[in-house]
Amino acid sequence: MLMTALLFLLSAAAIYAACEYFVNSIEWLGKKLNLGETATGTVLAAFGTALPESAVTFVAVMMGRTADVRDIGVGAAMGGPLVLATIAYAVVGIALWCHRHRLRRADGRVQVDDARLARDQAWFLSIFVVKCALGLIAFAFKPWLGVLFLLAYAIYVWRELKVEGDAADHEDLEPLKFQPRSATPSMLAVSLQAALSLTVIAVASHIFVSQIEAVGLAMHLPPHFVALILSPVATELPETMNALIWVRQGKERLALANISGAMMIQATVPSALAIFATPWLFDSTLVVSGVMTMLAIVYLWRLFRRGRVDGRALIPVGLFYVAFAVYAAWRFI
Secondary structure, eight states, X not given: OHHHHHHHHHHHHHHHHHHXXXXXXXXXXXXXXXXXXXXXXXXXXXXXXXXXXXXXXXXXXXXXXXXXXXXXXXXXXXXXXXXXXXXXXXXXXXXXXXXXXXXXXXXXXXXXXHHHHHHHHHHHHHHHHHHHHHTTOOOXXXXXXXXXXXXXXXXXXXHHHHSOOOGGGGTXXXXXXXXXXXXXXXXXXXXXXXXXXXXXXXXXXXXXXXXXXXXXXXXXXXXXXXXXXXXXXHHTHHHHHHHHHHHHTTOXXXXXXXXXXXXXXXXXXXXXXXXXHSOOOOOHHHHHHHHHHHHHHHHHHHHHHHOSOBHHHHGGGHHHHHHHHHHHHHXXX
């Protein structure tokens, strides 16, 4: 257990340090590609940080030799969006409120494109409802519908990239860590820093998830409980770390765009893989997970649609995850 605790702490520290380098390089990459901050967060940052959790689902559903292992992949595909829609947004709210004086935000106001985030929540909710509905019924051609989820994500990316980049978004960039003395770093240095930091994030995330699973085994927790409650929190750690770093820098637009984009990936790509390779049928726990996710999204949609969001208003969304965790603990333990 001592080694497990040590690896747990070291991997978490490595993820945070690598995220510092990743967010720095991804902002420069967005500028190089003439993307605005929102598109940089929703597409570039989200795609990079979503790789670890997508890999978990891919390995479980495509290479799993037993039904239990493949079920863990389904649990991961459902648990990821729940964590992002609840814990990640709550962390942004807490971080913004804690840093409000340093950022000169006495009112804790979230400076984002509220209308655009509201549209993202509505887009995610429409896909997620279909995804959950498919988990309640069985029919022969269901696996082919996984293609529709991949198509939905492609349309989402196309829509995000179609918005013209605003160069002013990137005026306050910190120097690239690999070229700290260069006012305009090379594309090679930007790409290399992004690739290396992402590699460290992936490896450290794998170690972190392994330690979480080891703790679950040591505590005799059921595999499904670990897959639905503990593993998603671990695999979504990069997005949460990115959010903390960007909020600390006063760039909550990037933080929320990263979370929003990662949610869209989690609603489509891992789900498509699971639909291809499993019956995609939900038990009561997965149904409750889906309901809690949808309730959280409706709350966020109403919040952003109203506009002028206070950071404190994001914090209560974390209670939906707490409610699900309590239910899952009662169900499995």
